[in-house]
Amino acid sequence: MSVGIDDISFYTSNYFLDLKSLADVHRIDKEKFYQGIGQEKMGIVAADEDVVTMAANAALPVLEGVDPETISTLLFATETGIDQSKAGGVFVHGLLGLPSRCRVVELKQACYSATAAIQMACALVAREPEKKVLVLASDIARYDLNSSGEATQGCGAVAILISANPRLVEIQPHSGHYTEDVMDFWRPNYRSTALVDGKYSTKIYLKALKQAWLHYQEITSTEFESLDYLCYHLPFTRMAEKAQTQMARINKCDRDAEALKAQVEPSLHYNRLIGNSYTASMYVGLVSLLENAGTDLAGKQIGFFSYGSGCVAEFFTGRVVEGYQRYLHRERHQHLLAERTELSYAQYLELYNFQHPTDGGEYTFPEQTTGRFRLGGMNQHKRLYCQR
Numbered sequence: 404m405s406v407g408i409d410d411i412s413f414y415t416s417n418y419f420l421d422l423k424s425l426a427d428v429h430r431i432d433k434e435k436f437y438q439g440i441g442q443e444k445m446g447i448v449a450a451d452e453d454v455v456t457m458a459a460n461a462a463l464p465v466l467e468g469v470d471p472e473t474i475s476t477l478l479f480a481t482e483t484g485i486d487q488s489k490a491g492g493v494f495v496h497g498l499l500g501l502p503s504r505c506r507v508v509e510l511k512q513a514c515y516s517a518t519a520a521i522q523m524a525c526a527l528v529a530r531e532p533e534k535k536v537l538v539l540a541s542d543i544a545r546y547d548l549n550s551s552g553e554a555t556q557g558c559g560a561v562a563i564l565i566s567a568n569p570r571l572v573e574i575q576p577h578s579g580h581y582t583e584d585v586m587d588f589w590r591p592n593y594r595s596t597a598l599v600d601g602k603y604s605t606k607i608y609l610k611a612l613k614q615a616w617l618h619y620q621e622i623t624s625t626e627f628e629s630l631d632y633l634c635y636h637l638p639f640t641r642m643a644e645k646a647q648t649q650m651a652r653i654n655k656c657d658r659d660a661e662a663l664k665a666q667v668e669p670s671l672h673y674n675r676l677i678g679n680s681y682t683a684s685m686y687v688g689l690v691s692l693l694e695n696a697g698t699d700l701a702g703k704q705i706g707f708f709s710y711g712s713g714c715v716a717e718f719f720t721g722r723v724v725e726g727y728q729r730y731l732h733r734e735r736h737q738h739l740l741a742e743r744t745e746l747s748y749a750q751y752l753e754l755y756n757f758q759h760p761t762d763g764g765e766y767t768f769p770e771q772t773t774g775r776f777r778l779g780g781m782n783q784h785k786r787l788y789c790q791r
């Protein structure tokens with residue numbers, strides 16, 4: 404019996420800022436963003452959305468036709484938690500009408516925790532193969548205005564259904580890990596924006612890649628040459644190029660630059676338009692690969708490198724299943740991205756500066772999102788979600 408990804412879908416806000424607008428305001432060449440970090444646009448959340456609404460919206464297509472009683476567990480991965488106590492996934496559980504016998508928990512380790520959730524989900528399904536586990540990864544990447552990280556903001560959520568005999572990608576059982584206590588990116592409880600030592604974070608990312616890969620190789624004897632495609636964690640898409648160069652160097656791979664690029668390029672398409680979505684980022688990359696490879700991927704081996712600052716990293720692999728194309732949500736994703744509204748810099752600032760109130764009063768938020776689920780308001784420190 405194989406275990407892995409039976410269905411996958413992403414969601415992002417219907418608002419974006421083109422990085423050209425940011426470059427114009429900062430009086431720099433837009434190519435620094437378009438080429439230098441490999442980002443064109445960044446998703447910006449509306450006042451009436453958060454990680455819960457994005458995750459619930461991402462899950463809708465994945466749950467179509469699925470008997471909710473078969474979902475034993477919902478794992479909610481996020482860096483952008485909305486409550487110090489209650490798991491964001493419990494709100495999603497309510498919005499989606501999942502059965503009360505479905506357990507829910509939230510996981511945190513920067514951008515890495517969705518991968519921990521997937522590994523746990525695979526283990527749960529291996530124990531109880533008739534059940535499925537819903538993994539939700541949802542994040543809003545926010546840095547200070549005028550900081551080096553500002554152009555690498557973004558937002559998005561991914562819903563992944565883990566099952567036995569999956570229809571999309573079989574996840575292979577071994578993985579290589581790396582953990583080191585470092586301060587490359589962090590967000591104390593009292594801050595709504597992340598702190599980052601940008602250049603250092605990219606160095607630690609590459610170090611963690613090397614160590615997780617070496618661990619994976621030690622366990623499985625896998626050769627880099629046997630991997631057809633690579634999905635790297637994508638804080639910005641240029642990072643994948645740096646990661647791929649690093650892997651080629653470590654493995655003394657003599658493939659030319661074009662061949663190395665072709666192994667990652669299809670996974671970058673959506674992230675370029677959405678920006679960083681932390682826990683969801685690498686899995687948005689997987690959707691992009693499956694939907695934009697332009698060739699049949701059945702039987703292809705994918706190497707995954709998941710990285711969460713702080714830091715924890717994991718390298719694992721998956722094999723694409725025959726006939727996977729029938730179960731993709733390509734049109735829905737492309738429509739979602741095509742229908743977004745571009746923000747002016749002033750409108751971006753307005754949304755950026757919008758703060759959910761903290762005084763316990765009764766508030767109604769403007770209807771801005773076009774998603775099914777929205778955050779309608781707050782009262783007595785409680786978030787009030789609703790459907791459009």
Ligand code: CAA
Pocket residue numbers: 432433434435436438439440514551552554555587588599600601602604605608636637638639642679681710711712
């Ligand atoms: N045309 C083309 N390229 C240009 C250019 C132009 N006009 N101007 C500059 N560039 C190039 C630079 O040469 C540079 O390329 P190299 O990386 O090949 O040297 C690239 O654009 C970026 O330029 P800078 O190095 O000057 O950029 P910066 O100092 O403003 O910031 C950054 C880069 C540190 C990554 C910053 O975006 C940042 O802090 N990002 C947030 C942190 C981050 O994402 N870290 C990634 C690892 S941590 C992680 O993965 C977890 C996570 O999700 C946060």
